[in-house]
Amino acid sequence: MQTELQITVRDMEHSAALDERIRDKVKKLEQVYPRIQSCRVVLEAPHRHKQQGKQFTVRVDLTVPGREIVVNHDHHEDMYVALRDAFNAARRQLEAYGSIQRGDVKSHSRENGGAAAVPPAPAE
Secondary structure (H helix, E strand, C coil), X not given: CCCEEEEEEECCCCCHHXXXXXXXHHHHHHHHCCCCCEEEEEEEEEECCCCCCCEEEEEEEEXXXXXXXXXXXXXXXXXXXXXXXXXXXXXXXXXXXXXXXXXXXXXXXXXXXXXXXXXXXXXX
């Protein structure tokens, strides 16, 4: 893994299994977009509601050339599901950013305002 990785866990136990899961998720992101410069992951259990169990929050900050991608995934009872959902959202954003950089996304010129003129219907 070439990406600089920082993992922060708040208000819960930190484990080697959790670290390994996050490292695997970052490796998969590197396969989608290999130019990731740094990744910061914050996992926390901020609220303790009586009616609900622990609600985990995951924040993923990715630094790529020319941009910072931030994903917040709030409130899921299973920390591994919260991690999965946050990293899936990060993957989608990386794929979209990579498409824009490669020029796969079509852009409209400013001259026509981005809208095509509709020709009038032929007279009968």
